[in-house]
Amino acid sequence: MEQLSDLKAILHSKRANIYYLEKCRVMQKDGRVLYLTEAKNENQYWNIPIANTTCLLLGTGTSITQAAMRMLASAGVLVGFCGGGGTPLLMATEIEWLTPQSEYRPTEYLQGWMQFWFDDNKRLIAAKQFQQARISYLQTLWSKNRDLKAEGFNSADIQPALDNCLAKITAANQVTRLLQAEAELTKQLYKYAARSTNYGDFTREREAIDTANAFLNHGNYLAYGLAATTLWVLGIPHGFAVMHGKTRRGALVFDIADLIKDAIILPWAFICAKEKATEQEYRQQCLQAFTDHKALEFMFDQVKAIALKQDWEPM
Structure with missing residues (x-):
């Protein structure tokens, strides 16, 4: 598994990726965070490059494992639950963010x-x-x-x-x-x-x-x-x-x-x-x-x- 220092090697201000996912399962596998989609004949896994990701939006029909959340937190990726299309299902102006609980940020x-x-x-x-x-x-x-x-x-x-x-x-x-x-x-x-x-x-x-x-x-x-x-x-x-x-x-x-x-x-x-x-x-x-x-x-x-x-x- 990558060390925490490797996961945070890319400054947040330089990261390029935001992911919006729906109808899939986010999990940790072999030291990586993946999302699983169910196709007709087989399941497909896709990698999320968490070291270069700022935040993850989870839309309708998604689930996430505790192990995946632990890895996302270690890489400093914010996770938000939202409605379909990246916007809230019930609330029009706010999204609930799950922030990594590091106490070693600058003051x-x-x-x-x-x-x-x-x-x-x-x-x-x-x-x-x-x-x-x-x-x-x-x-x-x-x-x-x-x-x-x-x-x-x-x-x-x-x-x-x-x-x-x-x-x-x-x-x-x-x-x-x-x-x-x-x-x-x-x-x-x-x-x-x-x-x-x-x-x-x-x-x-x-x-x-x-x-x-x-x-x-x-x-x-x-x-x-x-x-x-x-x-x-x-x-x-x-x-x-x-x-x-x-x-x-x-x-x-x-x-x-x-x-x-x-x-x-x-x-x-x-x-x-x-x-x-x-x-x-x-x-x-x-x-x-x-x-x-x-x-x-x-x-x-x-x-x-x-x-x-x-x-x-x-x-």
């Missing part, structure tokens, strides 16, 4: 987070910094990505909306103003994406069954997996949000996921819907984009920058 980021979190003004500054980073990431990605440009997505087309949102972020004197500015921009991005892909009328509804809404739900939970992994590695509890409701236990996961959702999840949801892609094809497209644009590394950098921030002058 400096949690201590830095706690030094500002109880101060309303500093928490607002942190939220503004996240929102500015979110827009900067979208601008950079959309202006350089050839595939998105070929599909009609270009940050120059929506620059007035981005500038307007940035101005509102700067002027915001409370978190509710930030949430309003974020919602307005995202609504404009939905409209732009629907127009660019000739999708037709679109309304964002998490319970809707049209393809774009289903893909957005699916992609968002991939982003939540990255965010949950980032926070676990840095040792920051999910409840210490800077923007989403403080009564929501996993709210910080949503804050961090928002850094990349508009830039990656949103445009590909509409593009793949237009191309009548399958859920698996859409998921693969998102995961490839995460790797190409270093989405996980970007999340790590932003959270670490806030946690270690020294200058808390109003923005």
Whole structure:
């Protein structure tokens, strides 16, 4: 069996894989974590390279053994149970994460987070910094990505909306103003994406069954997996949000996921819907984009920058 040091050889910020599994059994066999699928004539085993995996989403019809969970924990892989298609079966906005129980994670980021979190003004500054980073990431990605440009997505087309949102972020004197500015921009991005892909009328509804809404739900939970992994590695509890409701236990996961959702999840949801892609094809497209644009590394950098921030002058 591999040593724990070998399993953790790849930094979490550099890992490439997220798995969504359904109708299978996850188990440990010969020192590896496998998932078993039942075919017509024979059972098939597939290997999960846990040393290069950030999180594992277990959908409908799945089971997992204690031995597999032990190996996943030793490699620092987060495990989440979810409904079909990567989204919850009963709850619309939260997923339950099973985190490896290592007590030897760094404490400096949690201590830095706690030094500002109880101060309303500093928490607002942190939220503004996240929102500015979110827009900067979208601008950079959309202006350089050839595939998105070929599909009609270009940050120059929506620059007035981005500038307007940035101005509102700067002027915001409370978190509710930030949430309003974020919602307005995202609504404009939905409209732009629907127009660019000739999708037709679109309304964002998490319970809707049209393809774009289903893909957005699916992609968002991939982003939540990255965010949950980032926070676990840095040792920051999910409840210490800077923007989403403080009564929501996993709210910080949503804050961090928002850094990349508009830039990656949103445009590909509409593009793949237009191309009548399958859920698996859409998921693969998102995961490839995460790797190409270093989405996980970007999340790590932003959270670490806030946690270690020294200058808390109003923005």
